[in-house]
Amino acid sequence: MTRKNVSQPAVWFPTIRAGSGTDVFTERLVEGLRRRGIRAEITWLPLRAEYAPWTVPVPKPPAWANVVHINSWLHPRFVPRNLPSVVTVHHSVHAPDFMPYKTLPQKIYHRFWIRPIEAQNLRRAAVVTAVSQHVAAEVRQLFGRTDVTVIYNGIDVEHTFTPGPEREPHHPFRLLYVGNWVKRKGVDLLGPILEKLGSDFQLLYTADRAGAHGRYLLPSNSTNMGRLDTQALVEAYRNSDVLIFPSRSEGLPLTAIEAMACGLPVIASQISSLVEVVENGSSGIFCPVDNIEAFIMAIRQLSSSPAMWQTMAQQARKRAEQLFSLNSMIHAFLSIYLECLQGQEDR
Secondary structure, three states: OOOOOOOOOEEEEEEEOOOOHHHHHHHHHHHHHHHOOOEEEEEEEOOHHHHOHHHOOOOOOOOOOOEEEEEOOOOHHHOOOOOOEEEEEOOOOOOOOOHHHOOHHHHHHHHHHHHHHHHHHHHHOOEEEEOOHHHHHHHHHHHOOOOEEEOOOOEOOOOOOOOOOOOOOOOOEEEEEOOOOOHHHOHHHHHHHHHHHOOOEEEEEOOEOOEOOOOOOOOOOEEEOOOOOHHHHHHHHHOOOEEEEOOOOOOOOHHHHHHHHOOOOEEEEOOOOHHHHOOEOOOEEEEOOOOHHHHHHHHHHHHOOHHHHHHHHHHHHHHHHHHOEHHHHHHHHHHHHHHHHHHHHOO
């Protein structure tokens, strides 16, 4: 059979603005596509479109679009049936490792509202992608969709997320936490860790969309940096000594990837997709989940050896360049979009 000429992709992203890493993923993907001459556009939907979709008017797809790309949580009401859809799964909230950290209302919401939505989107999708092998495995097991393509989240490792000038570790040794203040992220461990480390260590942390650090108490050797834009975040990575990431469940943590690209070693829980990001003993150190003493030991070990810290910083940067570049992600999605269009033309 002669291969037909495939149109250039033109991708529409109807997307709920959630104030999370999925927003960042979509913005970076669209920006990267545009730089390559691909027409791409986001239509932002309010947060209530997730839990009360009937209250939000359905946006009309742009006349130029020939592919629609959505998050697996988007209600099918907003997904046009006349365009091939690419569905990306960012985090499997139905996985067993997530269950202990959900409230009863969350369990009900995820099981009886989100899961049917995801099932319908995945069933109708021309292509399903997942942000990690861990998430892909959950999709196969829970939804029976076996043809899942793993595309790691990518960041701009060439111009934005880059290391600063070579330097020695700070004194006090600076720990950095970036992320939301929810129990799944292990933020309840930060206070006890900092208290036991003492005044030779400092925690710098960002506020999340709900405020600073909520009900979690932090000792005096902790500093709130507030909400940071991209440039301020890069400076925070460059001016810290280690990213502390005690999360209990992740799809694929952009924070860890960004930190590594800026030459920051990561001390993290040994869970799910984190083992795909951090190479233990090379670009960071893993600790058993919830093991405060293990985190303290790892932090002290790294702070007491500038040579080890320098080597890990270099290896972290190298790993981010090799596995998580924005260029690699854009190239992979372009191939996916072309696959969708070829499938349409072959019908």
